[in-house]
Amino acid sequence: xxxxxxxxxxxxxxxxxxxxxxxxxxxxxxxxxxxxxxxxxxxxxxxxxxxxxxxxxxxxxxxxxxxxxxxxxxxxxxxxxxxxxxxxxxxxxxxxxxxxxxxxxxxxxxxxxxxxxxxxxxxxxxxxxxxxxxxxxxxxxxxxxxxxxxxxxxxxxxxxxxxxxxxxxxxxxxxxxxxxxxxxxxxxxxxxxxxxxxxxxxxxxxxxxxxxxxxxxxx
Amino acid sequence: xxxxxxxxxxxxxxxxxxxxxxxxxxxxxxxxxxxxxxxxxxxxxxxxxxxxxxxxxxxxxxxxxxxxxxxxxxxxxxxxxxxxxxxxxxxxxxxxxxxxxxxxxxxxxxxxxxxxxxxxxxxxxxxxxxxxxxxxxxxxxxxxxxxxxxxxxxxxxxxxxxxxxxxxxxxxxxxxxxxxxxxxxxxxxxxxxxxxxxxxxxxxxxxxxxxxxxxxxxx
DNA sequence: CTATTATTAGAGTATATACTCTAGCCGTCA
DNA sequence: TGACGGCTAGAGTATATACTCTAATAATAG
Numbered sequence: 001x002x003x004x005x006x007x008x009x010x011x012x013x014x015x016x017x018x019x020x021x022x023x024x025x026x027x028x029x030x031x032x033x034x035x036x037x038x039x040x041x042x043x044x045x046x047x048x049x050x051x052x053x054x055x056x057x058x059x060x061x062x063x064x065x066x067x068x069x070x071x072x073x074x075x076x077x078x079x080x081x082x083x084x085x086x087x088x089x090x091x092x093x094x095x096x097x098x099x100x101x102x103x104x105x106x107x108x109x110x111x112x113x114x115x116x117x118x119x120x121x122x123x124x125x126x127x128x129x130x131x132x133x134x135x136x137x138x139x140x141x142x143x144x145x146x147x148x149x150x151x152x153x154x155x156x157x158x159x160x161x162x163x164x165x166x167x168x169x170x171x172x173x174x175x176x177x178x179x180x181x182x183x184x185x186x187x188x189x190x191x192x193x194x195x196x197x198x199x200x201x202x203x204x205x206x207x208x209x210x211x212x213x214x215x216x217x218x219x
Numbered sequence: 220x221x222x223x224x225x226x227x228x229x230x231x232x233x234x235x236x237x238x239x240x241x242x243x244x245x246x247x248x249x250x251x252x253x254x255x256x257x258x259x260x261x262x263x264x265x266x267x268x269x270x271x272x273x274x275x276x277x278x279x280x281x282x283x284x285x286x287x288x289x290x291x292x293x294x295x296x297x298x299x300x301x302x303x304x305x306x307x308x309x310x311x312x313x314x315x316x317x318x319x320x321x322x323x324x325x326x327x328x329x330x331x332x333x334x335x336x337x338x339x340x341x342x343x344x345x346x347x348x349x350x351x352x353x354x355x356x357x358x359x360x361x362x363x364x365x366x367x368x369x370x371x372x373x374x375x376x377x378x379x380x381x382x383x384x385x386x387x388x389x390x391x392x393x394x395x396x397x398x399x400x401x402x403x404x405x406x407x408x409x410x411x412x413x414x415x416x417x418x419x420x421x422x423x424x425x426x427x428x429x430x431x432x433x434x435x436x437x438x
Numbered sequence: 439c440t441a442t443t444a445t446t447a448g449a450g451t452a453t454a455t456a457c458t459c460t461a462g463c464c465g466t467c468a
Numbered sequence: 469t470g471a472c473g474g475c476t477a478g479a480g481t482a483t484a485t486a487c488t489c490t491a492a493t494a495a496t497a498g
Binding site: 439440441442443444445446447448449450451452453454455456457458459460461462463464465466467468 | 469470471472473474475476477478479480481482483484485486487488489490491492493494495496497498
Binding site: 003034035036037038041042 | 444445446447448449
């Protein structure tokens with residue numbers, strides 16, 4: 001593998017583990033057993049590494065959120081969207097953690113992230129529409145649908161942070177995978193009142209699969 | 220005013236403006252035109268200042284979220300809760316920004332914040348119950364109510380971050396006050412399907428007052 | 439084989455940051 | 469008046485961090 005790619009990979013790994021703020025370029029270099037000079041030969045600065053990682057994240061999510069325009073959406077589609085998005089969130093979880101700082105310190109990233117958010121919101125909206133056409137969700141006013149899409153986005157993008165802050169340090173990966181799934185449960189909760197009678201039971205059954213089997217409220 | 224209190228106040232102000240990460244203890248001292256030594260006479264370290272600010276935040280929110288147990292809740296109560304909580308969020312907006320890092324670097328804060336989250340979730344749940352008793356909201360299963368409460372919490376605590384990241388740098392205070400109100404709009408959106416027939420119109424009218432009068436989706 | 443270019447090592451630097459230390463000021467109370 | 473304790477100034481320090489510079493090595497093309 002090219003050194004450049006190794007740097008991106010190691011950075012992502014370290015960022016996810018320790019948080020971008022706690023990972024220096026020297027750490028990254030040391031982790032790869034290369035010299036700082038080598039790292040800076042491939043990247044002008046730390047922001048450039050982060051930006052590159054963002055581009056991958058963006059590409060992944062954009063890929064996942066493709067919406068067929070020749071057919072309505074099914075329950076399987078919905079399940080796929082939810083699982084994919086939460087997987088992406090997990091794979092790049094450092095990103096939403098220090099988001100505001102990252103955007104503050106990189107104009108390019110700020111611009112791109114804004115458009116990315118926009119695309120995601122539009123995609124969520126289209127998914128709702130597609131599910132409406134598919135008879136899963138009742139038709140709603142555009143205004144309500146948009147407000148709902150935004151709420152879905154807020155729940156999704158805040159889920160990781162909630163897990164990290166509301167739980168202790170007991171974030172071993174198996175537990176957090178389970179907990180991640182609870183994010184899907186939360187999103188499905190948002191949809192419940194809008195389900196059609198035909199699909200109500202099926203969606204509720206699906207939702208059961210993501211229910212946290214833990215005694216408390218998720219705390 | 221005591222120097223100690225001035226330090227807390229100035230820190231909060233600077234943290235909110237620039238983000239905790241961008242504010243050093245030397246900045247705070249310089250801003251107050253006092254010496255670093257003076258600052259460290261009053262606080263052992265930066266974490267201590269942040270912890271002190273958190274205690275005030277906590278006190279404020281706990282105060283706002285008091286729930287009368289001798290009567291059901293009214294629409295006015297609900298409005299009060301929403302406006303108060305978003306005001307608190309705005310006044311201490313730096314806090315949720317670098318939350319994960321702050322909790323990572325202060326064991327005390329992590330513990331306290333966890334309990335704080337817990338209390339808030341319980342309070343939201345009780346508010347829903349109170350509104351049910353008040354005939355505003357339809358009675359739901361405990362499980363659904365809890366999941367809804369968590370969604371409300373996720374929307375609320377992510378609202379500031381969303382504003383900061385989804386909009387450009389055009390965050391003058393008048394605009395952001397308007398935008399903050401949209402957070403209430405979003406929370407009310409969550410409640411719509413659960414309103415009783417008697418209160419539906421009144422809540423929808425209230426919600427109208429928080430509707431963003433901007434052309435786009437809030438981007 | 440040689441010349442040129444891409445890559446890498448690793449010491450080094452400028453700056454920032456959290457925090458310390460000592461000396462002195464100032465109000466109060468005996 | 470003087471001594472004492474709370475408060476403050478401000479220079480200073482150890483460490484970290486992002487990043488640079490030069491020289492050496494590997495790869496490649498002619």
